Structures are given as C-alpha cells and as structure tokens.
Amino acid sequence: MVSQGWASARQLGAAVRAVVVFTALLGLLYPLAMTGAAQALFPNRADGSLVQADGRNIASSLIGQAYLRQVVTHGRPQVDADGQPILEPDPAWFQTRPSAVDYDGLGSSASQLGPNNPDLVATIAARRAAVAAFEGVPAAAVPADALTSSGSGLDPHISVAYAAIQVPRVARTRGVAADQVRKLVRAHTKGRTLGFLGEPRVNVVELNRALAGTE
Amino acid sequence: MSDTVAGLLQVGLLLLLLAACYRPLGAYLAWVFTSERHYRAEKAVYRVLGVDGDTQQSWQTYARAVLAFSAVSVLLLFGMQRAQAALPLSNGLPAVESALAFNTAASFVSNTNWQNYVPEVVMGHLVQMAGLAVQNFVSAAVGIAVAVALVRSFARSQTTLLGNFWVDLVRCCGRVLLPMAVLGTLALVAMGVVQNLSAGHHVISLVGQAQTVPGGPVASQEVIKELGTNGGGFYNANSAHPFENPSPTSNLFTNFLMLVLPVSLTRAFGLMVRDRRQGYALLAVMGTIWGLFLVGATFFETRGSGSVAAAAAGGAMEGKETRFGVWASTLWAISTTGTSTGAVNAAHDSLTPLSGGLALFHMMLGEVTPGGTGSGLYGMLVLAVLAVFVAGLMVGRTPEYLRKKITVREMKLVSLYILTTPALALVGTAIAMGLSTARSSILNPGPHGFSEVLYAFTSAANNNGSAFGGLTGNTPFFNVALGLGMLLGRFVPMILVLALAGSLAQQQPVPVTAGTLPTHRMLFVSMLVGVVLVVTGLTYFPSLTLGPLAEGL
Incomplete structure (x- = not known):
C-alpha cells in the first residue's frame, strides 16, 4: 500500500x-x-462587424436591433406605471423578429417555450393579428419568422417574405416610391450560400442603415 | 432550388468534408499515439511535469493519472470562478456563487459543458479563456487518451502496460487539438466570429436606442468547443448567437468540426489494431444510426408534426435563426446530440415533440454515434464487445473480439459500463420529479415539462451538455445533482474502460478459425446497430413514453 x-x-x-x-x-x-x-x-x-452612420457606431451588422418609437397619444408621450416609455413598432423602419430578450446585447436567449405550450400558441395568434394590422395585409400573408422568436433573441435577419410585406408600409410612411424601397431590399437580400447552405434572408440592420441614407 | 434539395446538398457537403479528412486525419492520429519520438518542446513539458515520457503505465496508474489530473482541474476551475472579482479581464463581474461554480467546474472537466449560468453576466473573459477553454482542450484529450489506451489493449498482448497518460495528453493537445484550433480560429474570424478582449461596444441605434455589442475572445474558444465535442457557449444562446455562428458557412464548418475527430478516430483505431476494416465497421454503425436519426428528426421538424405552435405559425421557427432555418437546425441538433457536444444552434426546448424526442434518445444511446472525442470510440468498442457476447450466446461459442477472449471478467466490466449512465439519468430524473422544489424549475406545462427534467439528467449523465433550456437549472438542487451526475457519468465509465483495457492487454490473442465471428462484415454491423438501439431502447423506453411520445403522438 x-x-x-x-x-x-x-x-x-x-x-x-x-x-x-x-x-x-x-x-x-x-x-x-x-x-x-x-x-x-x-x-x-x-471587433464585431460594427457599422457606422454619421460617424458613430450604430450597430453590429450581425446583431439585430428593435426599431421602436414611443407611443404618443393626443400629443403626449405615454409612459407605463414605472415611468418607462411605452413603445410600439416604428413604421418608418423595417421590423426585426420577435425577441425573447428585446435585443439586449448582454442577454442572448430563446423563449424556450415548448412546441405545444398554450402561451406560445396564444402569443403567435396575437402577433399574427398585430403584424397583419400593422402591415395592412391578410393574416395568412404573415410568414412564420415574423411570429416566432429566434434562437438567440438577436437574429439580425428576416425572411424575404417578411421583408416583402413591410415594403408598402415603409414606403408610405417615408413618402418614397415602393419600387425604390423594394430595390433596397433586393440589394440587402442574400440567397443560400453556394446555392444550398442555410436560408435566403434579408439583413434588417444593413437594410435600415441604407434606408436612413435615402432621406 | 427546393428546400429539400438544398437541405440534402447541405448534408452531402458535410459528409464529403468528413470523407476527405477520414484517411489523412485518421492516419495522423494513429501516428501521434504510436510514434516513439518525442519533440523537443514535449520533452521540456515532461521535465516540468516530472514524468518520464518513455515509461509505460499499468491500467491502475493510468487511471490514477486521469483522476488526479481531472480532480486538480475541478479544484482550479472552481477556485478561479470564486476568485473572479480579483482577476483581471473580468469586466467587473463578481465571484460566481459556490453551487454554480461547482456545477460549472464539474461540467467543463467532464467534457459536458452543461451551463446553468448566463455567460454574458456571470463569466468574465479570463475565467472563460484561462479556465473554461483550457478544459475544452484537455477534457477532450483525456477522452481520446482513454480511448487510445483501450485500443492498445486490443493491439497488444501479454502485457500490463497501456501507454503513458501524460504523453497521450500532451501529444493530443500539442500535435492534434492546438494546430487544428489555430487554423480554425482564423477561419472563424474570417467568417465573422469575434476575437477581442473588449467588455463590449456601446452603440446607439438609428432610432436612438442604446445597445451593448458584446465582446470576448470567442473564436479561439468556439473552435475548440466544437472540435473537442465540448459545447459550452461563450454566450448564452450558444451557437445560435450571431457572434459564435454568424453565417450558414460558419454553421456548416462548426458542424463539421464537432464530427471530424470522433469519425476519424475510427480510422486511427483500424490502423492501430492493424485491420482497417474494423474501423470501417464501427464507422458504418455510427453513420447508420446518425443517418436514421437525421432522417426522422428532419421529417418531423419540416412538417411541424405534433406541434400546435408550428401549425399556428406556419412553420417550426420558434427558437430558430433565420439564416439556418429548419434543415440546418435539425442537422445540427442530431450532430450535437450524437457527439456529446451539446452546443445548440436552435432552442431544443422548442423543437417539435418527436424531433426533440429523437435528440433526447440520441443522447441516451450513450454518445456513440459517432460520440464524443475518444468517448465515442471507447463507448462503441464496449458495445461491440457486448454484441459479440450476445452473438456468442446465440451460437454457443466463447465470444471473442479482435482475437481477444471475452470472459466473465470482461463482461462484468462491460455490464457495469452499460448500466452506469442510465442509472444516473433515470434515478436523477426520478428524484427530481419527486421533489416539489425541483419540479418548480420546470417552465413548460404537461409532458413537455417532464421531458425538460429527463433531458437534463440524460444530458448530464451522458456528458452531452445540451438542454431543454426552459428548465431553471441554477438552483442548489440542480447545481449539485447535475454536477454529481456529470462527474460520475464521466469518470466511472472511464475507470471501467481502463480496467477492461488492463484485462484485455494481458491476454494472449486467440487464433482466427473458421468458427470466429467476423466483426467487419455487414452481419456484425447490423447486429451492433441492433444491440445499440435495443439495449438503450429497452432501458429508456418507459421514460420516453411519459415525455416526448406522450406529447407527440
């Protein structure tokens, strides 16, 4: 031993x-x-593929952001019970997917809701109605990525279909021709890599940056 | 191009890359673990360690070295997390709470990489790169070392010596993992993975909202996370995070990285036992089962089968990234659960019930298709021994594998090996379901909630590390229970494998006769596929009926 x-x-x-x-x-x-x-x-x-506008960093082209504005009723900006601004989608910009972490760069996560969780099913139905009303399209025209939160909560991309239904609303809000906006979307659409890897997609961060440059 | 054609081509390219590496990498691995010469740098390391690189060890000494190295690793990793507040490059983060620090130390040393923490707000850069990422290298190397010791026991005869653990460890890190990691890091950065020491960049978006773009030495950790089948994400969302996995290209590359060593090790095995056909046979078993699971999971996920949410949304996109979609997410889910990696590029908790069930069942097979680095090979060899034993019972002959007799002693060790992991997974699940405090960690209602707990203990005991992430794991119960499950699930089987190796190495090989069961033919391959599926199927089937089957059927 x-x-x-x-x-x-x-x-x-x-x-x-x-x-x-x-x-x-x-x-x-x-x-x-x-x-x-x-x-x-x-x-x-x-360093994180940072993108600039007006000489300052506005985003990483790989990390999604929410494009929201404060709700204004009768000329008054609305706040909630805690004094925090109440936000709504800003119609002047292309919208990203729902996020479980509200695009907080220090808190990536999925919703982790199960495939038959009744809360998830109800949330999807509510999102379908809200997106259809916001874009002025039939409920059936809203694609799956607009109704589901991503794996990271930071997805910078949306499907080509979701970008397409947003074009008329963005163009109308900005007072520009829909064709001009559609051309921008096309320029920021990526197909599958080598024709078969991954999925076709539109980078919303880069698209909105280009949109800002058209003003 | 239709979704199906694109998806199939994606799988085809992955298989092509693996096939291209199979022979050269397998030959290189065999050379690394059989070469007599030490490099000068290696000799210097042996001097510092105080070991003689030319001394061989018995199975007992080899096992002692494995356990000593792993125990010291757990202590250091625990200590680093507890001292985080005083360490540089910690982004001002405080010490990690002790139960969580234990769980994380056990997790990374056991090659599991289960994560009960949100890295962005818990782990500073120093603990990540000098603590967690070091274990990503060495825990993978420990697995390969044990596998190599078992392979030597088939290749050698009438000896008690299995090689030197320290030499195997140093060579695996220095000659295999590090060079591949250096090349892989640069490739990943070129694809957009970040590599910096910043605590994050503050940006103000076009609509005036502040956001922190996170930083970190990610690429250097990401590459070994996949290559060493570890799976612990630098960020909370793991490989779904755009900074860990920015594009379809990086996705295919990292998917390839987690498969390449386990697959190529079967070639090294064939070369080391001087019969390459034996390597092909094991690979055929691994590939067949991996393929069956992939077909099943893809079928259910693309159809959204059994999911009310997928039907409501018009596709199973909850928890998936747009750039990967359903096909690449499913391919990843099956690869990560078959390799003990546990990295995820989509939320497994949100997979459709039967795909999620297949991911769970894939881990239950014991991580052998193709399994973790080293652990996949030794796990499959143990099952091969079981298969020849079963065949021997059928025809009434003394079973033998690779000319070694399978006697009572070998079968005792194999039986204990087969029983250890399911016992840990199922007993752990049963205890958790019996405790109301543990049940309160469940997020999703119904059978899916049970699946979350079963998945957690299966993942821990099999050293996978992926999760049905809705379960709140950072509680005293789960930190301790899963931590123990990971350590026992890693080191008890390892000791049994080394004991088996010690026993086999001492034998005189028996001559091959007309009555010997050939273990490289289709008959044996099908038999081994059957053994893998039936043994685990019978063990786990009752638990699966309560979870994924109850939900999905």
Missing part, C-alpha cells in the same frame, strides 16, 4: 504541474496570440 500511495502522490504532483502548464499555454498564450493575429488580419470582423 505504501508503494500505491506513493504512486498516487506522484501522479498528483504531475497533475498539479500539468494544469499550470496547460493554463499558461492554452489559456493565456493561445487565446492572446489568436487575438493578436485576428486583430491584425481581420480587425473589423474581430
């Missing part, structure tokens, strides 16, 4: 030193060297 205890102690000594060595090499040297290399080779992407 003495020799077994000694054998265990020797392995334990090696284990302590191994954990220290691996932490130094794989935990510090490796990630810091990769950070240096990434910053040198792809500075914009390594």
Whole structure:
C-alpha cells in the first residue's frame, strides 16, 4: 500500500504541474496570440462587424436591433406605471423578429417555450393579428419568422417574405416610391450560400442603415 | 432550388468534408499515439511535469493519472470562478456563487459543458479563456487518451502496460487539438466570429436606442468547443448567437468540426489494431444510426408534426435563426446530440415533440454515434464487445473480439459500463420529479415539462451538455445533482474502460478459425446497430413514453 500511495502522490504532483502548464499555454498564450493575429488580419470582423452612420457606431451588422418609437397619444408621450416609455413598432423602419430578450446585447436567449405550450400558441395568434394590422395585409400573408422568436433573441435577419410585406408600409410612411424601397431590399437580400447552405434572408440592420441614407 | 434539395446538398457537403479528412486525419492520429519520438518542446513539458515520457503505465496508474489530473482541474476551475472579482479581464463581474461554480467546474472537466449560468453576466473573459477553454482542450484529450489506451489493449498482448497518460495528453493537445484550433480560429474570424478582449461596444441605434455589442475572445474558444465535442457557449444562446455562428458557412464548418475527430478516430483505431476494416465497421454503425436519426428528426421538424405552435405559425421557427432555418437546425441538433457536444444552434426546448424526442434518445444511446472525442470510440468498442457476447450466446461459442477472449471478467466490466449512465439519468430524473422544489424549475406545462427534467439528467449523465433550456437549472438542487451526475457519468465509465483495457492487454490473442465471428462484415454491423438501439431502447423506453411520445403522438 505504501508503494500505491506513493504512486498516487506522484501522479498528483504531475497533475498539479500539468494544469499550470496547460493554463499558461492554452489559456493565456493561445487565446492572446489568436487575438493578436485576428486583430491584425481581420480587425473589423474581430471587433464585431460594427457599422457606422454619421460617424458613430450604430450597430453590429450581425446583431439585430428593435426599431421602436414611443407611443404618443393626443400629443403626449405615454409612459407605463414605472415611468418607462411605452413603445410600439416604428413604421418608418423595417421590423426585426420577435425577441425573447428585446435585443439586449448582454442577454442572448430563446423563449424556450415548448412546441405545444398554450402561451406560445396564444402569443403567435396575437402577433399574427398585430403584424397583419400593422402591415395592412391578410393574416395568412404573415410568414412564420415574423411570429416566432429566434434562437438567440438577436437574429439580425428576416425572411424575404417578411421583408416583402413591410415594403408598402415603409414606403408610405417615408413618402418614397415602393419600387425604390423594394430595390433596397433586393440589394440587402442574400440567397443560400453556394446555392444550398442555410436560408435566403434579408439583413434588417444593413437594410435600415441604407434606408436612413435615402432621406 | 427546393428546400429539400438544398437541405440534402447541405448534408452531402458535410459528409464529403468528413470523407476527405477520414484517411489523412485518421492516419495522423494513429501516428501521434504510436510514434516513439518525442519533440523537443514535449520533452521540456515532461521535465516540468516530472514524468518520464518513455515509461509505460499499468491500467491502475493510468487511471490514477486521469483522476488526479481531472480532480486538480475541478479544484482550479472552481477556485478561479470564486476568485473572479480579483482577476483581471473580468469586466467587473463578481465571484460566481459556490453551487454554480461547482456545477460549472464539474461540467467543463467532464467534457459536458452543461451551463446553468448566463455567460454574458456571470463569466468574465479570463475565467472563460484561462479556465473554461483550457478544459475544452484537455477534457477532450483525456477522452481520446482513454480511448487510445483501450485500443492498445486490443493491439497488444501479454502485457500490463497501456501507454503513458501524460504523453497521450500532451501529444493530443500539442500535435492534434492546438494546430487544428489555430487554423480554425482564423477561419472563424474570417467568417465573422469575434476575437477581442473588449467588455463590449456601446452603440446607439438609428432610432436612438442604446445597445451593448458584446465582446470576448470567442473564436479561439468556439473552435475548440466544437472540435473537442465540448459545447459550452461563450454566450448564452450558444451557437445560435450571431457572434459564435454568424453565417450558414460558419454553421456548416462548426458542424463539421464537432464530427471530424470522433469519425476519424475510427480510422486511427483500424490502423492501430492493424485491420482497417474494423474501423470501417464501427464507422458504418455510427453513420447508420446518425443517418436514421437525421432522417426522422428532419421529417418531423419540416412538417411541424405534433406541434400546435408550428401549425399556428406556419412553420417550426420558434427558437430558430433565420439564416439556418429548419434543415440546418435539425442537422445540427442530431450532430450535437450524437457527439456529446451539446452546443445548440436552435432552442431544443422548442423543437417539435418527436424531433426533440429523437435528440433526447440520441443522447441516451450513450454518445456513440459517432460520440464524443475518444468517448465515442471507447463507448462503441464496449458495445461491440457486448454484441459479440450476445452473438456468442446465440451460437454457443466463447465470444471473442479482435482475437481477444471475452470472459466473465470482461463482461462484468462491460455490464457495469452499460448500466452506469442510465442509472444516473433515470434515478436523477426520478428524484427530481419527486421533489416539489425541483419540479418548480420546470417552465413548460404537461409532458413537455417532464421531458425538460429527463433531458437534463440524460444530458448530464451522458456528458452531452445540451438542454431543454426552459428548465431553471441554477438552483442548489440542480447545481449539485447535475454536477454529481456529470462527474460520475464521466469518470466511472472511464475507470471501467481502463480496467477492461488492463484485462484485455494481458491476454494472449486467440487464433482466427473458421468458427470466429467476423466483426467487419455487414452481419456484425447490423447486429451492433441492433444491440445499440435495443439495449438503450429497452432501458429508456418507459421514460420516453411519459415525455416526448406522450406529447407527440
């Protein structure tokens, strides 16, 4: 037993030193060297693909945002019981998908609601009615991505169908020709990579930035 | 192009990439673990560790080294989280609460990467890169080392020596994982994955709303998270987060990364036992089952079967990202549950009942299709031994596998191995369902709520790490229970595998005769597929009927 205890102690000594060595090499040297290399080779992407307007950072082109405005009734901005502004979709912009975290960059999450959760079913029905009314389209024309929250809560994309039903409303609000808006949407639509990877989609962050430039 | 054609081509490209790597990477892996020469840098590491790289270990010493290394790792990881407030690059975050720190330490050391925390507001950059990501490397290497020890026991005879754990660990990290991770990191950054040390950029949107764009050394962690079949996300949404997985290209690439080592290890196995056909046979079993699960899950998910929500929305898009859609999300769900990775690119809790059930059942198979790095190979070898035993019973011959006799001692170890994980998963689930405090962690009503608990304990015991995320895991009960489940589910089977290796290595190989069951033919492949499905099916079927089957049928 003495020799077994000694054998265990020797392995334990090696284990302590191994954990220290691996932490130094794989935990510090490796990630810091990769950070240096990434910053040198792809500075914009390594920093989060930030996009600018008027000389300031407005977003990351990969992280979605909500395009909302404060509800105004009889000329008065509305607040809730806690004094927080009550928000509604801003008709001047393309809208992103519902988000379980309200596009909080420090809180990515899905809703985690189950496929037969009655709350989810009711929420989807309410969203269908709201989107149909907001866009002035029949309820059946609202696509699935407009009614469901994404996996990250930060999805920057919407389907081509959801972008299409928003065009007339955006154009009307901005007082520009629908064709002009449609052209912008087309420019920010991506097909499947190589023709078969992923899904066709429209990047709302980049589309709205381009829209801002048309004013 | 129709959705179906595009989806099939997507799967085809993934298989093509894996096929292209199979021979060269398999040969490289076999060389890494059989080469006599040490590199100069490796010798320097052995000197620091105080080990002799040319000394071989018995199974007992090998197991002691595995346990000592893993125990020290748990302690350090726990300590780092508890000391976070005092560490640099922590973004001002406080110490992690102790039950959660235990759960996380157990989770990353056991290669599970179950996450009861929201990383963005709990883990600073230093704990992530110098704590969690280090375990992403070494826990994967530990799994491969144990698998290699088992393979050597088939290749060797009349010896007690299985190799040197420290040499296997260092070589796996230095010659395999690190070079692949360096290349993979750069590829991921080129695709848009972030790699910085910033606490985040504050931006003001076009409508004047403030948002923090998060930062972090993500790409360097993301690559080893997939390659080492770990699965712990840098961010809460894991691979659904656009900074971990920005595009369909990065999605296919990371999906490939989690499969490439487990798949190629079957080639290394074939080369090391000097019969490549044996490797093909195991791969055929893994691929067949993975394919069956993929077909089933895709069928249910694209049709939205059994989901009222999918019918209401006109598609099963709840919890899925627009850029991936249903096909790429389902392909990922089956790959991540078959490999013990547990990274998710869509919310599994929101999958349609039978797809979610298949993801759950896929883990229950014991993570062998193709399984985790190393653990997939040794798990499948244990099942292969069981299959020859069953075949031996049918024809009344002493069973043998790769010319080693399967005796009472081997079968005892195999039986214990087969029983350990289901016992942990099912007993854990039963205890949780019996406690009202634990039941209050459930989010979704009905059978789906039971599925959340069953999924959690199955994921922990099988070291997968994916979740039906509606379950609130950060409670004292779940932190401790799942933490213990992960540690026991990792190290009890490992000790049994090493004991099995010790026993097999001592045997004199028996000659191949006309009566030997060939273990590389279709007959044995089908038999092993049957054993994998029947053994786990019979064990778990009652629990599945209460959850996904009750909901989906």
